[in-house]
Every structure is written in C-alpha cells, then in structure tokens.
Amino acid sequence: MTGGGSSLPEVRRLLAVLAAGKRCAEVGTAFGEGAAALASTARSLVTVELDPDRLSIAAYRLRRFPNVELLAGDWRDHLPQRTSVLMGKAPTRCVSFCSTTRSSSQSSF
Numbered sequence: 001m002t003g004g005g006s007s008l009p010e011v012r013r014l015l016a017v018l019a020a021g022k023r024c025a026e027v028g029t030a031f032g033e034g035a036a037a038l039a040s041t042a043r044s045l046v047t048v049e050l051d052p053d054r055l056s057i058a059a060y061r062l063r064r065f066p067n068v069e070l071l072a073g074d075w076r077d078h079l080p081q082r083t084s085v086l087m088g089k090a091p092t093r094c095v096s097f098c099s100t101t102r103s104s105s106q107s108s109f
C-alpha cells in the first residue's frame with residue numbers, strides 16, 4: 001500500500017474516515033502524510049518513526065496539528081506504554097499499521 005514511502009491518497013482518505021473522533025496510534029510515521037490524514041479528524045494521534053531524516057520531515061509537516069504526538073525511535077519502545085495510557089480506557093480506538101523494516105505489520109500491542 002505504501003511501497004516503503006507514504007501511503008496512497010486513497011488510503012489516506014480512508015484513514016481520515018476511520019480516525020474520526022478517535023484516539024489513534026501509528027506505527028511508522030515516514031514523512032507524516034498518513035499521520036496528517038489521521039490527525040485531520042482524530043481526537044489524538046501518537047505516531048512513531050525510526051528514521052531521523054523522515055522524522056524531521058514529518059515534524060515539519062505535522063507542526064500544525066496540536067493533537068499529534070510525534071515520537072522518535074522504535075515503536076516497540078514507545079507504543080505499548082503510550083497506548084496503555086492514552087487508549088486503555090478509551091471507548092474507541094484506531095490503530096494504523098504500516099509495513100516496517102524492523103517489525104512485523106502483524107504485531108500487536
């Protein structure tokens with residue numbers, strides 16, 4: 001769906017619909033395009049990116065979204081803790097998984 005880069009426009013439109021009003025988490029921010037789509041409708045978004053160059057591009061793209069927390073590093077070091085705090089008691093949740101180089105897209109937390 002991404003070819004290792006950004007999600008397709010059609011996928012971003014779907015993400016925005018699925019995220020509406022929800023607390024969301026994203027594995028692999030890349031350049032922030034999927035995150036921007038999620039954040040445009042989500043209540044909140046926690047998103048994690050491993051690659052520092054991609055992270056800085058994403059940070060610039062996402063600067064206008066106060067509902068986004070952009071984290072640097074491996075999602076496995078962040079999301080299990082963050083989602084238990086942010087999403088554990090939430091009535092709704094939205095989790096966006098992307099293919100990653102170091103972790104399985106089938107992983108769960």
Ligand SMILES: C[S@@+](CC[C@H](N)C(=O)[O-])C[C@H]1O[C@@H](n2cnc3c(N)ncnc32)[C@H](O)[C@@H]1O
Nearest residue numbers: 002006007028030034050074075098100101102
């Ligand atoms: C397919 S891209 C993500 C596309 C993005 N979500 C979008 O919708 O535009 C996958 C990203 O996951 C990142 N990644 C790979 N392993 C990771 C890990 N263990 N933790 C966090 N990010 C990781 C890669 O650096 C890459 O930028």
